[in-house]
Amino acid sequence: MLLAAALLAPLQALAGSEMDQRIIDLRDQIRLFPDQVLAQLLDLQSQTRAEPPRTQAELLVQISAARWQLNQLDAAAATAAQVIAYGRKLGDDVIIAKGMLANSAVATARDDFRAAHQMAIEAEPLALRAGDKSLLVEAELAASTVAKAQGNFPAALAKLQLAVDSARQVGDDPMQLFNATRMLIRFYCTTKDREKAFATLDELTAMTAKQSLPVQMVLLKLSEHTVSSAFDQPERGLRAELDNLALQRRLGASHMLGSTLNNLADSYLKRRDYAQAARYASEALQATKGRNDTDSDATARVNLGHAYLGLGRVAEGKKNFEAGLAWFERFHSKPAQQEVLLEYGQALEDAGDIAGAVAAYHRERALSNELFEAKRQQTVLELQAHYEADKKQRQIELLSNENAHRRQQQRVWWLLAAVFALAAVVVGLLYRKVRHANARLEEKNLELKAQSSLDPLTGLYNRRHFQNTMAALNPDHGRPACDGHGDDIVGAMFLLDADHFKQVNDTYGHAAGDAVLKMIAASLRVALRETDMIVRWGGEEFLAFIPALPRHHIDEVAQRILAAIASQTVRHHGHDISVRVSIGFAPFPLAPAGVPLSWERVVNLTDMALYLAKTTGRNRAFGVRGFDSVRLTSMEEVERDLERAWRSGQVDLNLVLADAPAG
Structure with a gap:
């Protein structure tokens, strides 16, 4: 607590280079003590009115950074805009660039990567023209952050390497090289470059030992946890987080405790040590109480809900999960919501709440389709x-x-x-x-x-084209005919979803996920006929509409699709990636009690059959054959819970396994 107390000591008026150094010293403490530092920065405003314009601008930039750390994003953006306006009034490129970079950081925190990218690319030429090395490092780091978030890894690496080279030439500000090196470590973790990640971590460790700055010690432990978690060293990662927790408590860095405790809860969730996970998630909730740290609070509630579900306390688990999820749905980006919903569905499935898991998966699927x-x-x-x-x-x-x-x-x-x-x-x-x-x-x-009419990634038809095609379809299309051998000729719909696709994105990156989707599209083209319509339905989900085939061949088509995709691998950055799919299918038209269902309702039934395949083991297909006792119930009841209707004998379903004959 001594360092925190020292930051709160009364300030004396400083001038010239002393004031610049004071602002830099406070900048280095923002991560640890943003609330105390913000108070001191605001006090300094009255003392900088006689300072040069760039000193006044730098003070405003750090006020914006402190507000950003405290999640005061509107105030942070307003302060950054004030810097830009001040720079334009003076015609000073350095001040304008500083304000743009501050605004880019706020936009990144809001997941507004388009605005962040625009600000970063406008700031970089201003820094180059001004010849300011420190400013150039900040601009290159901002550009790299945005490029990485957009999945443009070559551009992100190029900017990072430029930033590191520029930072080595800035001799009076060691934090710039430290921050650039930390970002390089995170990049190597994302791209799964184990050797470079550990080598760069060793470099960061030596740098920290030489300078012995408290903020560097804390951030070093964060980097060690990141690298260890990325490359299957969970014990080392856990030790790093526990050491970091002790260090933050010793320094009095209470602002960071919520994030660190959440990391620990997440580590224990991965180990399935739900009691320890619940302990640290509860401590995280206490640490964020009374602070404007709603992000950490929501994450803690999600972690606590997951832990309670693992402990069998299903009602408490769902209550906490839903509370955290509500905040993500209100304030976070939709990809983040999607990730939380997938975690929720998996946790409910592991807890045996299959109905709840299916509901969570349906929410995730609706969000995926919207995206x-x-x-x-x-x-x-x-x-x-x-x-x-x-x-x-x-x-x-x-x-x-x-x-x-x-x-x-x-x-x-x-x-x-x-x-x-x-x-x-x-x-x-x-x-x-x-x-x-x-x-x-x-x-x-x-x-x-x-x-x-086409999906830009896979070249398959998109959902809109399929909907237009079905709307224009002759009402008599698909009405059963005979092939001359006594077998009905019908149409069929197959809805398939890549199993564990999120793990591919998390482990190998979104570029690998895109390659997997292209492979699935290519496999479907091989497995099906040219006359069949193949559609990218949404996210990792595909639909195949076969206009005509003998009824007894439908199961064979499902097995052929399973086998075709399972036989393929994707080579990505030295890794062989294989995937499996789960399928729901049904003949079309489908006419319970002689009344044909609309194509939308048939697709909904195949979707429910798909989720049944997901929840009973994956890498399999469930097909709707018919309705044995539909007169004893209603189609609305069947569509509300297909599995229950099947088990009660009202619906005839057929299971097709990937490695077993269809039939």
């Missing part, structure tokens, strides 16, 4: 914008050519009437050019129409 649709719409809008820009450019070129033609006509009339024939030739050429431009525009229109 997928938003991404698709964004892609279409980008294509439309590109098309409009191209169209506008061609119109400008056409107008320019027309103006040139008019000027040529005037010259022709001024010179000789005989040259009028040459003008006619020019008009003919221009007419051909206009026709060519119109043809190109028509080609672009057709290309845009085709792209709006």
